[in-house]
Amino acid sequence: MVVVLGGGVGGLSAAYYLIKNGKQNVVLSEASNYLGGWVKSIKNEKTGVLFEVGPRTIRPSGIQGINTLALIEDLNLNDKVKAIKSSHPAAKNRFIYIDKKLYALPTSIKGILRKTPPFSKALIFNFIKEIFTPAKICEDDSIYNFVERRFGKELADYIVSAMICGICAGDSKEISVKFLFSTFFEAEQKYGSVLKGMYKTGFFRNKSTEQKIESTNLSNKAKQERWSVWMLDGGLQTLPDALTSHVKEKGAEVMLNSPCTHLKFGNNEVSCKVGNKELHTDHVISSLPANTLAPLLREQHRILADELASINFVTVGVVNLVFNGNVLKLDGFGFLVPPSQELPILGVIFDSCCYSLNNDKTTLTVMMGGKWFNKYFGSNPKEEFLLTTAISQVKGILDINQKPEAHNVVILRDCIPQYVIGHYKRIDRIFNYIKDNRLPLSLSGSSYHGVGLNDVILSSRKAVNNFLKITSS
Numbered sequence: 001m002v003v004v005l006g007g008g009v010g011g012l013s014a015a016y017y018l019i020k021n022g023k024q025n026v027v028l029s030e031a032s033n034y035l036g037g038w039v040k041s042i043k044n045e046k047t048g049v050l051f052e053v054g055p056r057t058i059r060p061s062g063i064q065g066i067n068t069l070a071l072i073e074d075l076n077l078n079d080k081v082k083a084i085k086s087s088h089p090a091a092k093n094r095f096i097y098i099d100k101k102l103y104a105l106p107t108s109i110k111g112i113l114r115k116t117p118p119f120s121k122a123l124i125f126n127f128i129k130e131i132f133t134p135a136k137i138c139e140d141d142s143i144y145n146f147v148e149r150r151f152g153k154e155l156a157d158y159i160v161s162a163m164i165c166g167i168c169a170g171d172s173k174e175i176s177v178k179f180l181f182s183t184f185f186e187a188e189q190k191y192g193s194v195l196k197g198m199y200k201t202g203f204f205r206n207k208s209t210e211q212k213i214e215s216t217n218l219s220n221k222a223k224q225e226r227w228s229v230w231m232l233d234g235g236l237q238t239l240p241d242a243l244t245s246h247v248k249e250k251g252a253e254v255m256l257n258s259p260c261t262h263l264k265f266g267n268n269e270v271s272c273k274v275g276n277k278e279l280h281t282d283h284v285i286s287s288l289p290a291n292t293l294a295p296l297l298r299e300q301h302r303i304l305a306d307e308l309a310s311i312n313f314v315t316v317g318v319v320n321l322v323f324n325g326n327v328l329k330l331d332g333f334g335f336l337v338p339p340s341q342e343l344p345i346l347g348v349i350f351d352s353c354c355y356s357l358n359n360d361k362t363t364l365t366v367m368m369g370g371k372w373f374n375k376y377f378g379s380n381p382k383e384e385f386l387l388t389t390a391i392s393q394v395k396g397i398l399d400i401n402q403k404p405e406a407h408n409v410v411i412l413r414d415c416i417p418q419y420v421i422g423h424y425k426r427i428d429r430i431f432n433y434i435k436d437n438r439l440p441l442s443l444s445g446s447s448y449h450g451v452g453l454n455d456v457i458l459s460s461r462k463a464v465n466n467f468l469k470i471t472s473s
């Protein structure tokens with residue numbers, strides 16, 4: 001028997017890969033009565049509009065993207081995929097909110113060659129200066145420091161800080177440069193300059209690392225048609241729903257309302273307290289958030305528990321709003337707000353532009369809080385407070401004076417891990433501890449090697465492959 005902990009996309013995909021590789025007797029334990037974790041799509045009864053509570057778009061590129069599309073194909077979900085091609089306004093137009101104004105981010109070479117507000121000069125000068133800026137040799141650094149040092153304060157303040165809010169709701173002054181820019185950081189460390197390093201390593205000539213994983217019809221189509229991101233008809237929840245049906249059909253036992261509360265490692269066996277049962281298994285794959293796994297094994301493995309517990313998570317408030325008619329004056333994916341603007345929102349997604357719905361409704365999602373949740377909302381705010389804040393921000397920034405026809409408010413507690421400076425060293429120590437102590441435990445999920453759905457699914461595939469390699473040798 002193999003026990004998988006957690007019924008988010010990480011746990012469900014671990015169960016899927018176990019079964020795909022011929023493993024029988026797979027048991028999945030989920031604490032709540034819902035499978036999918038943070039992935040949740042709600043159809044608003046009043047308006048018929050779909051609200052995404054958590055993730056909504058997935059990137060098709062890179063080995064992670066290709067791997068997810070292979071999963072989609074295997075689950076027969078091809079017909080449900082809705083691609084946003086790179087020519088679509090939602091792919092081309094992304095905005096940032098600076099000093100009470102919305103600015104389109106430069107997306108073309110032209111945009112880099114000429115001065116485009118809010119930047120004080122053409123960005124090309126920042127790139128030229130980068131070549132002559134001395135390197136700072138260090139093991140790790142914050143992504144903010146790195147970009148400020150190499151490309152200037154404006155790029156760090158306006159673009160990178162906003163991007164980090166959009167990707168992990170975090171503070172770019174704390175997040176490791178390796179989270180997004182490990183290749184660029186390595187180039188600085190080795191060649192003294194990002195651009196010089198990229199030139200010398202052939203980065204500009206040979207961009208593709210995508211061949212390391214098998215491509216499929218769907219990933220080839222994504223490449224040919226130049227998809228920027230994709231979504232699923234009926235919402236992203238279609239994915240965990242399909243994974244659940246698949247693994248159940250193939251014989252996995254899925255236990256809802258069954259939190260794992262204790263793990264005890266013995267000789268070639270683990271006993272897991274799951275709900276009111278004691279399961280004895282050869283191996284555990286944990287897709288729990290690292291800080292949730294920590295207390296389960298603290299009794300026997302304090303050092304490991306301390307490392308897991310020190311990965312911090314932030315809380316995000318999500319407010320979905322729907323307005324009657326087309327009330328947006330801009331077409332695009334949405335806008336992000338850098339923390340320097342001191343606003344309680346991280347950004348707003350223009351869902352109705354992405355979904356290309358008819359023009360009789362405008363749907364927006366306001367993301368709030370993250371690293372600054374307590375600063376703006378306190379530790380236990382009422383949902384009403386988030387709703388009124390979201391409506392007033394949308395009114396002020398997008399000039400929408402109408403009352404929303406419908407809304408949905410959720411507070412996603414501790415939902416996104418923060419890969420702060422030193423994160424990757426910590427992850428090495430965690431994985432080495434498990435290996436050195438030969439624990440029958442594998443880790444997957446968003447706490448370790450990437451916070452997006454693609455990363456999570458690939459982490460489960462790798463966890464299963466490593467486990468099968470060890471057991472077959």
Ligand SMILES: Cc1cc2nc3c(=O)[nH]c(=O)nc-3n(C[C@H](O)[C@H](O)[C@H](O)COP(=O)(O)OP(=O)(O)OC[C@H]3O[C@@H](n4cnc5c(N)ncnc54)[C@H](O)[C@@H]3O)c2cc1C
Pocket residue numbers: 005006007008009010011029030031032034035036037038039053054055056057058059258259260261287288289292316318412415416444445446447451452453454456
């Ligand atoms: C607001 C938001 C927007 C996002 N947008 C995007 C996006 O657009 N694109 C993208 O790619 N990614 C996005 N992400 C990231 C993506 O949602 C996550 O990477 C992914 O959902 C994490 O999956 P997981 O299985 O690792 O963890 P989770 O979803 O956290 O699943 C863990 C599961 O474990 C269960 N559990 C907890 N404790 C126990 C226990 N003791 N025993 C058993 N079960 C337990 C939980 O109930 C949960 O079901 C977003 C995330 C958030 C929060």
